[in-house]
Amino acid sequence: SATKTDFSLKENTKVLISSCSLSVGVYGTITIPFTSELIIGDANITLNTTGIRVFGKLRVGSETCRLRNSVTITLFGSRNQTTFPAAAYVKGIEVQGGTLDIHGQLFFPTWTRLASTASVGSEWIYVQDVVNWQIGQKILIVTTELKDSRDWHQNEIRTISSILLAPHLGNQITAIKVSPPLQYGHHASKTYQAEVALLSRTITIQGNPETSEPTDTTPVACTDPESPSSTFPCPNTFLTGFGGHIMVIGNSSIGRVSGALLYRMGQTNVLGRYPFHLHLVGESGAKSYIRDSSIWRSFYRCVAVHGTSHTRVSNNVAHDAIGHCFYLEDGVEEDNTFEYNLAAHIHFLGPPTDSAYFWSQNLPWVYQDTNLLLPADVSAGGFYITNPNNTFVGNVASGGWSGFVLPDFASPVKLFRNVDMTPSSRPFQKFDGNSAHSTGYWWNNGAAIYVGGALEHFDSSDQLRYNPGRSSGRETCAIDPRSVGGYCPAEDARWMVFTNTKVFLANRGLEHWGSRSEVLRFEAADCGIGANVFGQVWIDSMITTCRSDHVPEFGSGCPIFEWQCTARDFYFWQGFTGFQWYDVYQSHIITNSIFRNCSDTWPHCIWGCEDQTAFVFLTHSDQFVPEMMQATGNITYQNCNSQNLWRFAEYM
Numbered sequence: 001s002a003t004k005t006d007f008s009l010k011e012n013t014k015v016l017i018s019s020c021s022l023s024v025g026v027y028g029t030i031t032i033p034f035t036s037e038l039i040i041g042d043a044n045i046t047l048n049t050t051g052i053r054v055f056g057k058l059r060v061g062s063e064t065c066r067l068r069n070s071v072t073i074t075l076f077g078s079r080n081q082t083t084f085p086a087a088a089y090v091k092g093i094e095v096q097g098g099t100l101d102i103h104g105q106l107f108f109p110t111w112t113r114l115a116s117t118a119s120v121g122s123e124w125i126y127v128q129d130v131v132n133w134q135i136g137q138k139i140l141i142v143t144t145e146l147k148d149s150r151d152w153h154q155n156e157i158r159t160i161s162s163i164l165l166a167p168h169l170g171n172q173i174t175a176i177k178v179s180p181p182l183q184y185g186h187h188a189s190k191t192y193q194a195e196v197a198l199l200s201r202t203i204t205i206q207g208n209p210e211t212s213e214p215t216d217t218t219p220v221a222c223t224d225p226e227s228p229s230s231t232f233p234c235p236n237t238f239l240t241g242f243g244g245h246i247m248v249i250g251n252s253s254i255g256r257v258s259g260a261l262l263y264r265m266g267q268t269n270v271l272g273r274y275p276f277h278l279h280l281v282g283e284s285g286a287k288s289y290i291r292d293s294s295i296w297r298s299f300y301r302c303v304a305v306h307g308t309s310h311t312r313v314s315n316n317v318a319h320d321a322i323g324h325c326f327y328l329e330d331g332v333e334e335d336n337t338f339e340y341n342l343a344a345h346i347h348f349l350g351p352p353t354d355s356a357y358f359w360s361q362n363l364p365w366v367y368q369d370t371n372l373l374l375p376a377d378v379s380a381g382g383f384y385i386t387n388p389n390n391t392f393v394g395n396v397a398s399g400g401w402s403g404f405v406l407p408d409f410a411s412p413v414k415l416f417r418n419v420d421m422t423p424s425s426r427p428f429q430k431f432d433g434n435s436a437h438s439t440g441y442w443w444n445n446g447a448a449i450y451v452g453g454a455l456e457h458f459d460s461s462d463q464l465r466y467n468p469g470r471s472s473g474r475e476t477c478a479i480d481p482r483s484v485g486g487y488c489p490a491e492d493a494r495w496m497v498f499t500n501t502k503v504f505l506a507n508r509g510l511e512h513w514g515s516r517s518e519v520l521r522f523e524a525a526d527c528g529i530g531a532n533v534f535g536q537v538w539i540d541s542m543i544t545t546c547r548s549d550h551v552p553e554f555g556s557g558c559p560i561f562e563w564q565c566t567a568r569d570f571y572f573w574q575g576f577t578g579f580q581w582y583d584v585y586q587s588h589i590i591t592n593s594i595f596r597n598c599s600d601t602w603p604h605c606i607w608g609c610e611d612q613t614a615f616v617f618l619t620h621s622d623q624f625v626p627e628m629m630q631a632t633g634n635i636t637y638q639n640c641n642s643q644n645l646w647r648f649a650e651y652m
Contacts (some may be wrong), residue, residue, distance in 0.1 A: 002027045004076075009036040010505070015448035019043035026076050029089055032098065033054040033435060033563070042067045048074045048208075051089035054098040060203060061103035062470075067103045068258055072204045075244030082242075091207065091514035092245040092273065095253045104203035104259030107132055110196035110292055110315045111342045111396075114141075114188035115173050116164075123181045126166055127174050128194050130273070132326075132365040135506060136161050137200035138460035140319050142344050144187040144194045146505050146572055148399035150238075150437045151221035151231045154184040155345050155399075157199065161255040191503045191525045191548045192437065195396055197317040197342055199294050200261060207243030207264035214241040214268065214299065214542065226355045229556050230566040232442075235351040236371055238322060241268040241299025245275060251282040257290040266300035269349075271281045274301040278308040280415075285311035285336065296320060301327050305515065308417065309335045314480055318343045323377045324384035324405065328397075331386040331423035341392040343382030344520070346400035350378045352442040353401075353468070355566045359444050362490060363469030367458065375466035376455050381405040381439065388476075401443075401468070401504075402450035403436025408471040411457060413464060417457060421524040425477045427494040431501070440506035441556070443530070445470070447511035448503035451496070454545075472534065474514035495536075498522065503551065506570060508532055509544075524578075526550065533578045536587045544578040546598035546612070573606045577647070587629040598645075613647040614640055622627040 001024035008029075009015055026048040030514060032038050037057040040047070042065075052058065052073075061067040077091030083502045088094040108131070115126040121310045125141065133139070136159065141155040146308040151476065158178035166173040176196075186194035206212075216239055220233040243265040246254035257276060265275035275295050278288055278645045285305070293316040298321040305314050306329035318325050318341070324345040330335070350372055351537030357363055376384070382397025383404045397403030409423035454471040457464060475481055476496050477488035495516040502523040503509035507522035508531075515535040524530035530544035552572060556566035567574075578595045581588060595614040602609045614637060637645060 002048065004028045006031070006362065009033060009038060010301045011035050013037060016041055017045060017047065017250065018120060019045055019177070019578060026050065029053060030542070032058055032095065040071055044070045046072045047075070047419050048076060049481065050071060050076050050174045050574045051091060052093045053089045054093065056094040057099045057101070058093070062101055063103060063256065063258070066103045066105050066312070067202060072206065074206050075207050076208045076211070077242065079240060079242035079267070080260050080545065088249065088272070090246055091116070091204070091242070091267075094253055095248040096253045097250060099142075100256065101255040102205070102257045102260045103204055103418050104201045106259055107198055107645070108290055110294070110317050111195055113193040113195050114186060115169060117188045118194070118402040120183065121386045122183050123177050123179070125178060125196065126169060127176060128172060128193070129161070129174065130172055131164065131174050133163060133176075133198050135162065138198040139176070139196060140317070140344065141182070141186050141198055141396050142195040142197070143438050144192070144505065145438060145556065146552045147441050148345060150347060151293070152235050152557035153345060153399070156182060158182070158219050165643055169594055170201060172192040187547055187550045191550070192502065192547055193396065195342055195344070197344070197610075199296050199317065199319065201259055201294055203242060203260045204556070205246065205260060205262050209264070209488055212241065212243040212299070214238045216240050224310045224355050224566050226566050227564055229564050232352050232567050233347065238347070239268050241266065241370055243267060243299045245273040245277065247272060247277045247279055248281060249279045250285040250287060251280070255288045256436065261294045262298070263296050264299070265299040266322070268299045269371065270300065271373060271399065272329070273502065274304040276302070277304040278306065278311055280307040281311070282307060284308055285309050287493045289314065291315050298322065301325060303327065304329055305333050305336055306330060308333055308359065310621055312337045313341060314339045316341045320345045322347045322372060322379045322380070323349060326383045326386060328386045328390065330414050330416045332407040332416045332419055333387055334389040335389040335424070335429070337393070338395055339391070340395065341480065342396045343400075344378055344398040346382055346397070348380040349400045353446070355568065357443070358567045361445060361470040363467060365465050365467050368464040369634065375464055376407060376453070378466065379405060379468040381450070382436070387423040387426055388428045388431075390428070392432075392434055393430060395450055396434070397436040400439050402441045404434065404446055404449045405453065406451045406583045407453040407455050407466070410473060411456070413457060420479050420482060424474045424551055425481050425488070427476050428496055430496065435502040438507065444507055444567070444571070445511055447508035448504065448506040448527070449498070449501065449510045452511060452513040470512050470513050476514060476516050482609065501625045505514060509640070526572075527576070529580050531576045533588070534582060534586065537589070539588070539590045542590065542593035542615070543596065544579055544598070545596040546576045546614070547602050547610060548597070553606055570606060573604055575609065575612050577616045581617045581630050583618045589629070589631045590635065591633045594636045594638060595640055598637070598640045600641050600644050611647055614645045616647045616649050618649055
């Protein structure tokens with residue numbers, strides 16, 4: 001039997017693992033030399049090991065021959081018995097100059113959306129696509145509530161017990177019977193629909209159950225000093241997760257993963273130990289990818305792209321992850337593609353924004369320490385975009401502090417801090433068809449898509465610090481502002497372009513504290529403010545539904561009547577605005593847009609909706625008033641009070 005003994009394949013050999021090849025127990029570190037290959041056959045195989053070093057080739061299926069049988073690789077190791085910093089192969093698969101191929105059966109689509117609302121107690125759900133999912137597989141039905149955190153959320157994992165086509169509802173509709181019945185309702189209407197995702201795969205790479213899970217999981221909920229009725233995830237808990245990881249290192253390494261489940265992966269606050277990590281692959285990133293896969297219960301991130309360009313992250317599902325999920329690390333990562341990925345139930349590290357700062361734009365600096373390796377994780381979201389010069393198409397983020405987080409990077413950080421560039425000045429290659437919801441809950445200015453915050457090295461030291469609040473240093477430009485003295489010449493000015501974007505169930509739909517943006521074909525629903533943008537902005541073909549037919553659960557779990565809960569718990573029921581005209585130095589044009597249900601007659605306002613309008617002017621003093629240019633054209637109002645479309649806000 002295997003007894004955690006390390007062994008290496010012989011040079012110039014190919015070793016095939018079949019269903020009867022392995023001994024019972026746990027192998028030590030398995031090393032595959034440069035000239036050798038380890039091939040796992042298409043059979044029901046379980047491999048237990050403390051780590052794998054890939055200098056040659058590890059093949060678990062191929063791009064043209066995906067495995068249909070159940071293959072499970074379990075990585076063993078304990079945080080308590082590990083000396084840090086540990087080698088990359090410790091409880092991981094390290095690819096160092098070699099090739100990793102993992103290819104399981106293709107299940108399509110990897111995620112879809114509900115075709116109709118799923119009610120509490122229902123055994124059947126209806127989805128918008130024909131799927132090839134299988135009975136016995138696990139699926140995720142994503143929340144359509146405001147709050148999404150460990151202490152209160154409505155994401156549900158269920159087992160498929162039957163699958164049928166539903167032609168009476170449409171040619172592309174599938175009926176799925178789930179077990180057990182749903183505990184919560186999940187909304188679907190013309191305005192927006194809950195996502196449904198497949199978690200199971202034929203190939204599983206996982207951390208061992210005994211020592212991967214965090215041990216510091218209580219208490220799950222802490223009470224807010226402002227109100228003992230209001231709860232939030234406790235700080236300094238869930239810091240001991242120690243799952244497996246995959247790390248592809250250097251420009252001669254290749255990592256190709258498709259159709260795999262990465263389960264109990266990632267090591268909380270351990271640098272570089274993420275479920276799938278392309279590390280300093282450089283311009284060779286085009287040879288590597290992760291697609292059609294599932295990342296479930298990650299203790300640190302989901303997919304990390306670090307010092308790597310030209311890679312592709314496609315059609316993946318990530319659920320229940322700590323820290324920023326789909327992650328561009330240091331700010332130099334460019335020409336990568338993130339497409340059709342779903343990130344759901346994302347957990348920030350540390351406490352949420354202090355309720356005392358809920359109404360403030362400016363927040364305190366947060367500093368790197370042993371419990372917070374990356375201070376930006378206090379605002380962890382589904383997608384962390386340190387450099388916009390990449391492509392983002394068709395992605396969805398649910399939960400987290402924000403859905404898409406674009407912090408201000410005046411310079412790259414960490415390994416690339418001496419690179420002479422301004423990451424935040426880069427325009428998008430493409431940002432199209434992305435969506436975010438059930439996020440931006442923890443702060444009045446928290447947004448489904450948040451262009452703000454700043455990460456930097458403190459006093460030129462190695463220590464990082466992060467401010468999640470307002471940051472107005474972003475100057476989108478065709479050239480790097482550093483090359484012309486730190487500013488962007490008018491002829492080189494560029495706009496951040498957002499197209500076909502949908503946001504819902506957030507305090508802010510889009511919060512953009514930059515200089516220039518174009519927002520084209522934008523939908524916002526059930527937000528405190530549909531959009532709040534700075535600088536020179538053109539918004540065209542916007543549909544803002546201030547309040548839809550979906551009413552979330554009152555108080556988001558806060559059991560006491562509204563005035564004994566914190567502001568974040570009842571903010572949704574306090575009011576709304578379709579669009580906010582900001583004060584000084586703004587040039588905004590809104591054309592061909594629709595405002596729906598921005599009415600002062602919405603029946604669920606707890607103090608009445610007399611002040612709720614489609615537009616609000618921020619006129620908080622005689623020194624800071626709307627100026628330069630505020631213009632509209634071809635605006636349609638549907639179910640709005642024609643006598644109460646505009647409001648002048650007198651914020652003090």
